[in-house]
Amino acid sequence: MSEAPQSARHGNESETPAERADRNFVELLQGLRVAVTGVQVLFAFLLTVPFSIGFTKLDSFDKWLYYISLVAAAIATMFFIAPVAQHRVLFRQGLKESLVRRSNAYGMIGTLALAVSMTAATMMVVDFLFNGPLPLITAAGAALLAAWLWFIEPVIRRNSAS
Numbered sequence: 622m623s624e625a626p627q628s629a630r631h632g633n634e635s636e637t638p639a640e641r642a643d644r645n646f647v648e649l650l651q652g653l654r655v656a657v658t659g660v661q662v663l664f665a666f667l668l669t670v671p672f673s674i675g676f677t678k679l680d681s682f683d684k685w686l687y688y689i690s691l692v693a694a695a696i697a698t699m700f701f702i703a704p705v706a707q708h709r710v711l712f713r714q715g716l717k718e719s720l721v722r723r724s725n726a727y728g729m730i731g732t733l734a735l736a737v738s739m740t741a742a743t744m745m746v747v748d749f750l751f752n753g754p755l756p757l758i759t760a761a762g763a764a765l766l767a768a769w770l771w772f773i774e775p776v777i778r779r780n781s782a783s
Contacts, residue, residue: 656728740764
């Protein structure tokens with residue numbers, strides 16, 4: 622699949638800065654909708670875990686993994702929802718361009734927190750099921766895959782496109 626021309630990738634050359642900020646914000650929100658749904662499902666599930674019968678069987682290490690996963694999911698949820706909440710507060714204040722930049726940073730922080738939550742939750746479950754090095758290997762694999770797909774590969778592509 623070929624890349625779009627430079628002008629198509631960055632929008633219409635005739636759009637105003639305000640129009641560009643509006644378009645960028647809409648595109649950002651569309652991407653965040655996917656992440657928000659996933660992190661909310663994970664967060665909701667994590668909120669129910671301590672009330673399950675098997676939770677009392679977790680050792681101290683697994684309870685810490687659970688804590689890390691729960692807090693990271695909460696942080697991810699807050700960062701993913703922040704752009705919408707801030708847009709409501711800043712509506713019609715002429716601050717859309719700064720909101721887009723800040724929201725992009727929030728999306729990156731939320732994505733990192735989601736990767737931490739997913740990795741910790743995966744390690745907790747695998748550690749509950751198996752002894753030995755498998756939980757650490759599985760968690761490391763999950764963390765590396767998230768790092769590659771969500772951060773490293775896009776940075777490489779961005780740098781090679783410029």
